[in-house]
Amino acid sequence: MIRIWGLTDIGLVRKDNQDAYATEHFAESGFTVAVVCDGMGGVKGGHLASQIAVETYLAETKKVLRADMSTSQLSQASSYAVAIANDAVYAKAQVAREYHGMGTTLVSAICYDGGAVISNVGDSRAYHITAEGIRRITKDHSLVEALVRRGDITEEEARVHPNRNVITRALGPEKNEECDGYVCELKQGEYLLLCTDGLINTVSDQEILYEVIHNGDESSCLERMLAISKSRGAADNVTAVLLKVI
Numbered sequence: 385m386i387r388i389w390g391l392t393d394i395g396l397v398r399k400d401n402q403d404a405y406a407t408e409h410f411a412e413s414g415f416t417v418a419v420v421c422d423g424m425g426g427v428k429g430g431h432l433a434s435q436i437a438v439e440t441y442l443a444e445t446k447k448v449l450r451a452d453m454s455t456s457q458l459s460q461a462s463s464y465a466v467a468i469a470n471d472a473v474y475a476k477a478q479v480a481r482e483y484h485g486m487g488t489t490l491v492s493a494i495c496y497d498g499g500a501v502i503s504n505v506g507d508s509r510a511y512h513i514t515a516e517g518i519r520r521i522t523k524d525h526s527l528v529e530a531l532v533r534r535g536d537i538t539e540e541e542a543r544v545h546p547n548r549n550v551i552t553r554a555l556g557p558e559k560n561e562e563c564d565g566y567v568c569e570l571k572q573g574e575y576l577l578l579c580t581d582g583l584i585n586t587v588s589d590q591e592i593l594y595e596v597i598h599n600g601d602e603s604s605c606l607e608r609m610l611a612i613s614k615s616r617g618a619a620d621n622v623t624a625v626l627l628k629v630i
Contacts (some may be wrong), residue, residue: 386416386495390625391449391606395582395618402430404438404441410623415443415448415458416495418625422508423578425477425486431564433473433488433556440469441492446527447464449494456495466503466555468492491578493551495627500576501588502566506551507585510591512568514573518593521566525553543585562597573605576627582620586613596626 386409392482394401402423410415421437444465453461469490477483489506504511507524523529527550528542544550555561570576575596583592587609595605595612606624611621 385630387628387630388416388418388602388625389606391610392623393610393618393621395621396614397617397619398621400431401621403413403435403621404431404434405545405578405623406438406442408442408446408626410446410449413451413453414496415445415449415490416460416627417449418446418495418627419490419492420508420578420580420623420625421488421490421555422506422582422621422623423486423488424483425549426518429477429486430488431475431481432483435487436472436476437469437488437490437555441465441471444468445477455496455499455501455567456607458496459567462492462494462501462503463563466492466505467528467561470555470561474559477556482603485557486557487554489551489580490555493576493578493627495570497516497570497577499567500627502568503563505533505561505563506554507576508580510566510568510576511579511589512570513593513596514571515573515597516590517588521568523564524551525564528550548585549581562574570629572629573630577624578627579624580621581612582618582622583609583624585620586616586618586622602628603624
């Protein structure tokens with residue numbers, strides 16, 4: 385069984401919230417699905433792109449998931465839903481000039497008994513959180529991630545790098561786009577966090593771990609992390625979904 389908390393906030397600087405998220409438990413197949421997106425391409429375009437991607441991903445997974453699927457089949461189903469979401473955002477971007485080039489990140493989880501299948505495009509992230517520590521599951525598709533992998537900058541320098549918002553892969557701008565896939569084992573009492581870079585750029589991994597595991601009521605930990613982000617300026621929208629195996 386999965387318990388879920390989620391929030392999205394405009395932050396302190398942006399005039400519009402271009403993030404979107406959704407969660408749903410599919411009773412027929414038994415899977416719990418969560419998806420988080422961070423739109424780009426102007427106020428209207430970014431908001432629309434993230435909404436389309438979230439709604440399409442959720443609808444497509446609901447259509448194709450079956451209770452007897454293996455983790456490999458779940459990964460394929462998730463990749464298929466991401467591809468259909470990309471098609472939907474791309475098609476909408478062709479309709480009007482103000483939407484041309486719009487896109488969105490996506491990070492998603494399909495939770496089953498004992499684990500989750502994760503998909504991501506862009507720089508929204510998934511974290512596995514336990515009493516022993518916090519581990520980033522996904523790899524960002526971004527300029528600064530490439531610099532970190534080459535050893536040119538550190539993880540901490542990446543958080544404040546002037547080009548930290550430059551992503552190298554997104555849903556929508558191109559007719560075809562691929563996602564990365566991961567499988568994460570989840571035991572009772574462990575957590576999975578999906579979040580946009582608005583949280584990542586203002587709250588450290590260790591602070592996330594502390595708020596989820598050590599600082600009191602877990603049901604309010606996302607609000608506490610949002611408060612930290614706002615205390616540091618919250619220059620971007622902040623969105624997070626926390627899932628716990630109970």
